[in-house]
Amino acid sequence: MQRVLPSDEIARSVAQPIPRLRLPDRAAVFDRRAARLDRLAPDHALSGYLQLMADVARTQQVLLSALPPPVLDSAELARAAAHRMPVLPAGDHRRHREWQPILAGLCERLAAQEHRPGTVADLLRRVHQIPAPVLDEQVDALLGGRPEHVDPATAPFLMAALQVLWVALAAALDPAAVAPLDVPGVCPVCGSLPVASIVRGDGHRYLHCALCASEWHLVRAKCSHCDAVDGIAYRFIEHGNDGVRAETCEQCRVYRKILLQEKDQHVEAVADDLASLALDVLVGEAGYHRASVNPLLWPAAEG
Ligand SMILES: [Zn+2]
Ligand SMILES: [Zn+2]
Known part of the structure; x- marks a missing residue:
């Protein structure tokens, strides 16, 4: 005899499809990272660095919260998806110069924190003063897989500023607008590793x-x-x-x-x-x- 299942049991028995893509949670992504770094930093061999990066992540969240939601060009997104290309390619950073004021804000806010050692404050001043054309070249190297041309001291701050903008862009997407790529080891949203x-x-x-x-x-x-x-x-x-x-x-x-x-x-x-x-x-x-x-x-x- 066939048993009639109650409706919630039927619902549970239907396997949930695996979400192919999880877009970032703009309200919490960097705060969660900061909280994790806070937890990992004590008694760690790299304690000071992890604490600095926790402060970076907290500041990223503040800067992200202040950004207006970006307006995306749906025709352009559809064209990229139709060719199974990343919809918001990182290589387009010259079209998204908003990341440079974010970098300035990041440096100012971090440098203003009182507990910052002088060497870090000096480094932040140096990052703040990098001329725009040099920033563009550095980002080409950072995102283009040419680490030999990257300045390792300034790179984490440049990446942090770029992350703020690209999380804002990615979070504004509809997951259905992003096509799976033929290369599974590359981000389908921005093409990064x-x-x-x-x-x-x-x-x-x-x-x-x-x-x-x-x-x-x-x-x-x-x-x-x-x-x-x-x-x-x-x-x-x-x-x-x-x-x-x-x-x-x-x-x-x-x-x-x-x-x-x-x-x-x-x-x-x-x-x-x-x-x-x-x-x-x-x-x-x-x-x-x-x-x-x-x-x-x-x-x-x-x-
Ligand atoms: Zn392998
Ligand atoms: Zn990505």
């Missing part, structure tokens, strides 16, 4: 964009750099936070961090990636290369 991936409480894994904080779905146990499914392994520091692991790939010998909410519900992609440098050292010594940089920490140029 992910900083890390995060397995959410529902068990689905998302890549987290280093620029616009959008997240897009990628199945688990797959290399986010070369798409390989064989030879994937997970490494973490014994007696450390086992919610933060490095997903290594034998095919391309590259790794990217993967954060597990089921182990630690407060993990945040940029903050936890930044605070787990010891894991980078360990995996680097084992012969794997990092897939992409953390937007708030740029390596010094070699040689």
Whole structure:
């Protein structure tokens, strides 16, 4: 005999489709990052730096809240989506010069905080004085995958200002207007690389964009750099936070961090990636290369 299910039971039994894209929450994205950095900073080898970046994230939230919601060109978005291209490409930064006043505001606000050491205040003054054409060139290098042309001292602040604008742009999108790309390892919103991936409480894994904080779905146990499914392994520091692991790939010998909410519900992609440098050292010594940089920490140029 067939049993008649009550309607709520029927509703539950229909599998929920996996959201392909999670756009950033403009009201909270940077505050959440700041709170996580505050939590990770005490007793950390990089305590001072994590605290500075927590202040950066808090200031980003203030600046974002003050920005009017951007008006997007729906015809242009549709054209990009039809060609399976990122709808708000980061390479268009010259068309979005609003990020430069955001950078000025970021420097002024951070420098005005009383507890700031003199060296950081000097650095902020230096960032504030970079002429616009040099800023454009620096951003070309930052977003164009040419870290050898990046000034690692000023880069985190430039990225922070760009993030504010690109989160505002991304948050104004309708997720349905964003097409999946043919390259799964690139942000479908802005075309930037992910900083890390995060397995959410529902068990689905998302890549987290280093620029616009959008997240897009990628199945688990797959290399986010070369798409390989064989030879994937997970490494973490014994007696450390086992919610933060490095997903290594034998095919391309590259790794990217993967954060597990089921182990630690407060993990945040940029903050936890930044605070787990010891894991980078360990995996680097084992012969794997990092897939992409953390937007708030740029390596010094070699040689
Ligand atoms: Zn993005
Ligand atoms: Zn790979």
